[in-house]
Structures are given as C-alpha cells and as structure tokens.
Amino acid sequence: xxxxxxxxxxxxxxxxxxxxxxxxxxxxxxxxxxxxxxxxxxxxxxxxxxxxxxxxxxxxxxxxxxxxxxxxxxxxxxxxxxxxxxxxxxxxx
Numbered sequence: 001x002x003x004x005x006x007x008x009x010x011x012x013x014x015x016x017x018x019x020x021x022x023x024x025x026x027x028x029x030x031x032x033x034x035x036x037x038x039x040x041x042x043x044x045x046x047x048x049x050x051x052x053x054x055x056x057x058x059x060x061x062x063x064x065x066x067x068x069x070x071x072x073x074x075x076x077x078x079x080x081x082x083x084x085x086x087x088x089x090x091x092x093x
Contacts, residue, residue, distance in 0.1 A: 002051050002092045003080060009088055011036060011044060020088060034086055039065065043079060051092060054080060 012021050018041050020034040036044060039061070046060050057076035061067060067075075083089040 002053050003083075003089045004051050004092050005048050005089050006087060009048075011041065020086075034088065039075075040079065 006022075008022055010021050011018050013019075018036045020036065042064060043057060043060055047056060050056075054073075054076055057079060058069070058072045061072040061076060062069065065072075080089065084091070
C-alpha cells in the first residue's frame, strides 16, 4: 500500500515545537495541534512530497537510528497509522 501526504500541510516551528499547519484553512482548529518529535520530523522531511510505502518509513528509521528491524517496523506502522488518523496522509493505490 502506498501513501501520500495531504496537500497543504506544512511544518512550522512555534514556541520551540515543530507543529503541522494546514495551509489555506480559513478556520484554525487549535484543539488539534499536531506536534512532531525528532524522529517524526525526520520522517516527514524525508518523505513529504513523495509517494511512499511502509517499507520506505522502515528504511528511513533503520538508516538514521540504531534500532532493529522489528522495532523499526512496529514504529513505522504506528507513525503511519497516526498520520492516517489525523488526516495528514492519504492511501493511494
């Protein structure tokens, strides 16, 4: 399965936190601020603007962190699931 980021999503640094902003939205819902930790920001920067699959996320984690494949796969799945839940990525066929 492939994924793409929703158009209009940008990461901005606000008060020392990296947060996702939906550009072009006339009404901001400040109850749903999505903050990215260091590894989430790395994945975002590596994969934003590209079509990607779960293995691409795993490979990025393995290439940048001292982590085993099982942990990277589990973490990659959680990351993609959370982005889907928040509406930041879409499934593409």
